[in-house]
Amino acid sequence: xxxxxxxxxxxxxxxxxxxxxxxxxxxxxxxxxxxxxxxxxxxxxxxxxxxxxxxxxxxxxxxxxxxxxxxxxxxxxxxxxxxxxxxxxxxxxxxxxxxxxxxxxxxxxxxxxxxxxxxxxxxxxxxxxxxxxxxxxxxxxxxxxxxxxxxxxxxxxxxxxxxxxxxxxxxxxxxxxxxxxxxxxxxxxxxxxxxxxxxxxxxxxxxxxxxxxxxxxxxxxxxxxxxxxxxxxxxxxxxxxxxxxxxxxxxxxxx
Amino acid sequence: xxxxxxxxxxxxxxxxxxxxxxxxxxxxxxxxxxxxxxxxxxxxxxxxxxxxxxxxxxxxxxxxxxxxxxxxxxxxxxxxxxxxxxxxxxxxxxxxxxxxxxxxxxxxxxxxxxxxxxxxxxxxxxxxxxxxxxxxxxxxxxxxxxxxxxxxxxxxxxxxxxxxxxxxxxxxxxxxxxxxxxxxxxxxxxxxxxxxxxxxxxxxxxxxxxxxxxxxxxxxxxxxxxxxxxxxxxxxxxxxxxxxxxx
Numbered sequence: 341x342x343x344x345x346x347x348x349x350x351x352x353x354x355x356x357x358x359x360x361x362x363x364x365x366x367x368x369x370x371x372x373x374x375x376x377x378x379x380x381x382x383x384x385x386x387x388x389x390x391x392x393x394x395x396x397x398x399x400x401x402x403x404x405x406x407x408x409x410x411x412x413x414x415x416x417x418x419x420x421x422x423x424x425x426x427x428x429x430x431x432x433x434x435x436x437x438x439x440x441x442x443x444x445x446x447x448x449x450x451x452x453x454x455x456x457x458x459x460x461x462x463x464x465x466x467x468x469x470x471x472x473x474x475x476x477x478x479x480x481x482x483x484x485x486x487x488x489x490x491x492x493x494x495x496x497x498x499x500x501x502x503x504x505x506x507x508x509x510x511x512x513x514x515x516x517x518x519x520x521x522x523x524x525x526x527x528x529x530x531x532x533x534x535x536x537x538x539x540x541x542x543x544x545x546x547x548x549x550x551x552x553x554x555x556x557x558x559x560x561x562x563x564x565x566x567x568x569x570x571x572x573x574x575x576x577x578x579x580x581x582x583x584x585x586x587x588x589x590x591x592x593x594x595x
Numbered sequence: 596x597x598x599x600x601x602x603x604x605x606x607x608x609x610x611x612x613x614x615x616x617x618x619x620x621x622x623x624x625x626x627x628x629x630x631x632x633x634x635x636x637x638x639x640x641x642x643x644x645x646x647x648x649x650x651x652x653x654x655x656x657x658x659x660x661x662x663x664x665x666x667x668x669x670x671x672x673x674x675x676x677x678x679x680x681x682x683x684x685x686x687x688x689x690x691x692x693x694x695x696x697x698x699x700x701x702x703x704x705x706x707x708x709x710x711x712x713x714x715x716x717x718x719x720x721x722x723x724x725x726x727x728x729x730x731x732x733x734x735x736x737x738x739x740x741x742x743x744x745x746x747x748x749x750x751x752x753x754x755x756x757x758x759x760x761x762x763x764x765x766x767x768x769x770x771x772x773x774x775x776x777x778x779x780x781x782x783x784x785x786x787x788x789x790x791x792x793x794x795x796x797x798x799x800x801x802x803x804x805x806x807x808x809x810x811x812x813x814x815x816x817x818x819x820x821x822x823x824x825x826x827x828x829x830x831x832x833x834x835x836x837x838x839x840x841x842x
Contacts, residue, residue, distance in 0.1 A: 388719050414617070417721035428712040432630075442720055444623055500719075 341366050342387065342498065342530055347396035349379075349386050356382045358554040359396065366530045369521050369544045373535060374551035375576060383551065384502055384534045388422065389413060400498065418446045421491030421529075423501040423520075427483040429475040435486050436462070436471045442494040461489040465519060481512035485519070492523055499524065501533040505540055517543045538583055541565070550576070566590045607802050613725040614733065614798075624731060631735035635697050639742060642696060643689055647680075647746040650688070651753030654679045659763035669764045673772020676754035678781075685746040686785045687833050690792040693739075694825035698800035701732060702821040705804030706814040714805070729801040739793035740786050747785070788836045792829050799825040 342364040349357040356379045364370040372380045385391045387398060389405065398405040400416060408416060429438050436458050443454045462468045465485040470478055475486070484504060491499055501520060505513040521544045524531040535541065541548060545562035550573050557572040565577060566587055578584045618624070658675040705728055708714050717724040751773060758764045764772075803821035807813055 390715065390718065414721040417719060420719060420721075422716065422719045424712045424716060426712055428716040430713055430716075431707075431711075445620065445720065445722055 341401055342532065343397075343399040344387070345397045345399075347383070347386065347398065348394045349382055349391055350394045355394075356554050357386065357393075360551070360554075360556050361396075362549050362556060362559060364530055364532050365547055367525060367528045368531070368546040369524050370530070370532045370547040370549070371535055371541060371545045372532065372549050372551065373541060373576075374557075376536075378551040379554040380534045380551055381502065384500060384532065387532065388420065388500060389417065418442075418494065419497045421494070421496035421499045423484065423487045423491050423499070423504050425503040425506055427475070427480075427487040429483055429486055429490070431475055434472050434474055435467065435478065438475065438486055439489045439493050442490065446494060457493060461493045464492075464523075465489045481508050481516070484508065484512075484516050488516070488519060488523070492527065492529075495527065497529055499529050499531040501531070501535075503535060503537075504533060505535065505537045510539065513537065513539060514543065520544065538577060538580070541577070542583075542586075552576075567594070606806065607798070610725055610729070610802055610805070611798065613723065614729050615726070617723040617726060618730070619722070619727050627727070627731040628734055631731040632738060634700070635732065635735050636738045636742060639693060639697060640745065642692070643742055643746050644749050646692060647685065647689065647749040648753035650684060651676060651680055651750030652757030654684065654750070655754035655758040655769075656761060656763065659758060659761075668772075669768040670772035670775055672758050672764045673754070673769035674775050675772075676758070676769075677751060677773045677777075680750035680754065681747055681781055681785055685743050685750055686789045686792065687829065689743060689746045690789070690796065690829050691826050693796055694800075694829060695822050697796055698821050698825045699818040701797070701800035702804040702807075702818040703814055705801055706807045706817050709805065709807055710810055710814060725805065728805065729798065732801060733794070733797040736793040736797040737790075739796065740789045743785070743789045784836070784840045787840065788833060791832055791836065795825055795828050795832065799828060 343362075344364075345361050347357055347360045348355065360379075360383065372383060374380050382391060386393050393406065400419075403412075403416065405413070405416070429435075430441065433441065439458045439461060440454050443449055443457060447454075449457070459468065462471065465488055467482060467485050467489065470482060470486070475483055478486070488504075499520070504516050504520065508516065517540050520531060520533065523529070533540070533544075542562055545565065548558075548560060548562065548565060549556060550558040550570075552572045558568065558570045560568065565573065568574070578587055619627070655672055655676045658672045659669075662669070662671060705714075708728070714724050714728075717727060755766070755769050755773075758769045759766045800818075800821040803817045803824070804814075807817040
């Protein structure tokens with residue numbers, strides 16, 4: 341579980357996060373949504389330790405990040421898996437080498453143990469055939485799956501995903517969403533996903549944090565999102581006619 | 596402007612500290628080191644050999660063409676070639692060429708990793724990205740004096756071939772010139788500055804790649820800026836070392 345309390349982040353005069361408090365629960369897919377410029381990426385990067393918070397606390401299962409030493413922070417980072425928006429695979433390494441990288445860096449596993457674990461996670465994301473390919477030789481969706489495999493190979497406690505569906509077709513997006521959800525439940529990890537994609541919200545949104553102008557405007561699950569009267573959420577989520585109709589149908593069914 | 600430069604210089608020296616902190620596992624580093632030796636050292640030998648050989652030849656021809664006075668011995672061609680190649684051409688001129696060749700490769704490869712979030716990925720995993728990326732380059736460039744040694748040899752060989760086969764001097768005269776008034780300290784001087792240039796060649800382009808911001812266009816700009824600063828620094832260090840060691 342990750343708990344944030346009164347989290348603030350400023351860049352000079354510009355206050356981007358304005359006292360956000362929330363809990364990201366273990367075993368659930370926690371989503372951060374909001375308009376561009378609402379502070380989603382800054383929140384994610386602050387959680388990852390890329391940005392230092394200006395005020396407030398981030399607690400990872402009882403460990404207050406701001407009280408940790410530099411080495412303890414590095415150790416905590418080895419418990420984190422991250423899927424970047426552009427996958428961020430190492431170009432010079434094959435798929436298998438990319439996935440094996442965290443194991444080579446942080447474990448004392450033998451070559452055969454690493455090989456077995458890499459095979460296992462590549463099978464888990466249905467990419468066993470791509471073993472020896474370079475990232476440039478596989479599609480965007482496959483790159484995302486390799487990034488997920490790399491993120492989970494060292495059995496992380498926390499999984500962060502930044503726009504995991506960006507640039508993907510609807511089928512592949514659903515595949516990636518479902519994969520993340522299954523992995524979250526299977527390994528009982530705390531997953532935090534930063535997304536714009538409303539399909540993902542409707543598909544896997546178990547705990548949704550809605551940000552507006554750096555402030556927590558709403559929090560709840562996907563079912564609560566259908567019935568909420570919160571103006572900011574309604575304006576943002578149901579701005580498209582498709583989702584407006586989906587909501588109307590859902591509300592009609594409820595009645 | 597001045598504050599920005601000072602802050603960049605400060606950041607550069609802080610990067611040096613970071614290079615040696617929390618080293619990457621030797622098992623991983625070994626592979627990186629071999630790759631960097633291949634990319635930076637072995638990959639530079641061809642161009643270094645080509646330039647050295649022909650510039651050595653040109654130095655010999657230019658010297659010969661300027662020897663109009665019959666009282667000046669022909670051994671001066673070998674002597675001038677040796678001094679030019681040994682003291683300046685091989686260590687300094689080749690290092691400036693390498694600032695372009697090696698430096699732009701280093702800046703663009705690290706800069707591309709920055710743009711595509713690969714450096715963020717390393718840092719989020721808990722890897723000391725500066726050590727992982729810059730340390731193997733620094734270690735690989737400890738072999739740079741060997742490249743310069745080869746440049747010295749080929750420069751003099753090129754001078755000998757151009758001098759002798761161009762009909763400007765005899766082989767005996769050229770070799771006598773090469774051996775005349777030889778000061779072994781000049782070799783030490785050349786290699787001391789080569790070692791310092793190697794440190795600059797590894798770290799300045801790495802610094803510009805690592806701390807760059809923006810997209811693909813900025814990677815190109817960072818490579819150009821890195822080349823300019825590496826060359827300027829090499830020239831300044833060359834001047835300081837020459838003042839300190841030869842005067």
